[in-house]
Amino acid sequence: MTSVDLSRTVLRAVRRAVDDGELRVEPPERVVVTTPGGGGWGDYATNVALQLARPAGQPALRVAEILRPRLIGLDGIDDVLVTGPGFLNIRLRDTVSVDLVHDILRRGTRYGFVDVPQGSQGFRSGPPASPAPLPLPLHSPGDVRSLVVMDVVARLLRAQGVVVRTRCLDSSVAPSLADQWGVRVDGYGAAGSDTPDLGALSSPPCSLQPRPCSGDPLFLGIDAGRWALLHPAPHDAVRLTGDHLVQRESNPLFRVRYAHARARAVLRNGSELGLAPRPGATGVADAALLAVLADHPRVLRRAAETRAPDRLTRHLVAVADAALPFLVTVLPRGDEKPSAAHRARLALAEAVGAVLAGGLSLLGIDAPDHL
Structure with a gap:
C-alpha cells in the first residue's frame, strides 16, 4: 500500500x-x-x-x-x-511491505512511472481522450541551470506519461552546451505564434559563492554539477563549491550514491553466500524505509506537477538516510545462519537500489555500483 x-x-x-x-x-x-x-x-x-x-x-x-x-x-x-x-x-501488515517490495522489484528503476500518454492537458487517472495527445511545451532561457532544470522536468513529466517538447528560447546558445550536459533540447529560438505556451519554465541564474568558477559548474563534473544545480529549489541560489565532491556524509549526493552502491554490494555478497532476494518479513525495524519507498510514486508525480526537481533530490536523500542503517543488517553476521529473513532483507535492499538508481537516472546522474 x-x-x-x-x-x-x-x-x-x-x-x-x-x-x-x-x-x-x-x-x-x-x-x-x-x-x-x-x-x-x-x-x-x-x-x-x-x-x-x-x-x-x-x-x-x-x-x-x-x-x-x-x-x-x-x-x-x-x-x-x-x-x-x-x-x-x-x-x-507485513503483507503490505511484501507487496510493496514485489511491486518495486517488478518495475525496477521504472517504479513510480506511468506508461499511459497524458498529453498537455494535465494528469489524468484514465486513458487519454486522444490517441495522439498534444505535447506540453517547456521553454528555457539559455543559461546552464535553466537548461538542466528544464531537462529534468521534462524527464519527470515523461515518466508520468506526459508528452513533452523542450525549447531553448535563446537561439545563440550552441547545441554543444546542451550536449555537454546531457540535455535534450527539441528546438531553439522563440516558439511560433501558433504554439500554445502551456509550460513556460525559467530558473534563476547561478549565484557563485564562494569558489570562483566563472559561472561554469562544469568544474564539478557532470554528476556533481547537475546535483548542485538541481538540489536547491528553483527560486533559491546555487552554491558552486567543492563540498559537492567530498566523499563523506556531509555531502547529500555522496550519501545517495553510497546508499545505492551499498545496496548493490550486499546483493553481490549475498550471492556469494548463496542467498537470493525473496520478498518477505524482514524481522527488523524498517518502517521508515518502507514508508519512503512507498512514497516514491507520489514524489515523482508531485515533482512533475510542480515542475520542481528539488522534490526528487530531497526524497532521494530521505531514502538514503533511511536505507543506510538498514543495509548493515541485511547479511548474516558471525555464526548466524542464513534464513528467510535475510532473503527478505536482500529483496528490500534490491528495492532500495532500484529506487535510488531510477531517481538518479531521472536527474541525469550516474548511479555507480562501486563507490
Whole structure:
C-alpha cells in the first residue's frame, strides 16, 4: 500500500462515518498521510481528526476514536493508535511491505512511472481522450541551470506519461552546451505564434559563492554539477563549491550514491553466500524505509506537477538516510545462519537500489555500483 492508497482508505472511512451519522461534517476532498513525527508510532500518521474536529463540533480525540475502528483491518491495516491531541497512527501488515517490495522489484528503476500518454492537458487517472495527445511545451532561457532544470522536468513529466517538447528560447546558445550536459533540447529560438505556451519554465541564474568558477559548474563534473544545480529549489541560489565532491556524509549526493552502491554490494555478497532476494518479513525495524519507498510514486508525480526537481533530490536523500542503517543488517553476521529473513532483507535492499538508481537516472546522474 502506498501513501496515496492509504489516503484514499482513510477518506473512505471518513465518508462511512458521515453516512452512518456519527460525524456531521462535509468530507474533505483528500486526506494527508505522512510518516509519524516525534512521539509517533507505526508506519503512517494523519491529522484528519484534527482537521474535522471544528466543523464536526466534536473534540479531535472523539473524532479519532470514531474513525479508529473503521480503519483497523481495512486494506492491509494492522492496527491504529490515537496519539497526542488526536493523531491517527497507522501500522500496516507485513503483507503490505511484501507487496510493496514485489511491486518495486517488478518495475525496477521504472517504479513510480506511468506508461499511459497524458498529453498537455494535465494528469489524468484514465486513458487519454486522444490517441495522439498534444505535447506540453517547456521553454528555457539559455543559461546552464535553466537548461538542466528544464531537462529534468521534462524527464519527470515523461515518466508520468506526459508528452513533452523542450525549447531553448535563446537561439545563440550552441547545441554543444546542451550536449555537454546531457540535455535534450527539441528546438531553439522563440516558439511560433501558433504554439500554445502551456509550460513556460525559467530558473534563476547561478549565484557563485564562494569558489570562483566563472559561472561554469562544469568544474564539478557532470554528476556533481547537475546535483548542485538541481538540489536547491528553483527560486533559491546555487552554491558552486567543492563540498559537492567530498566523499563523506556531509555531502547529500555522496550519501545517495553510497546508499545505492551499498545496496548493490550486499546483493553481490549475498550471492556469494548463496542467498537470493525473496520478498518477505524482514524481522527488523524498517518502517521508515518502507514508508519512503512507498512514497516514491507520489514524489515523482508531485515533482512533475510542480515542475520542481528539488522534490526528487530531497526524497532521494530521505531514502538514503533511511536505507543506510538498514543495509548493515541485511547479511548474516558471525555464526548466524542464513534464513528467510535475510532473503527478505536482500529483496528490500534490491528495492532500495532500484529506487535510488531510477531517481538518479531521472536527474541525469550516474548511479555507480562501486563507490
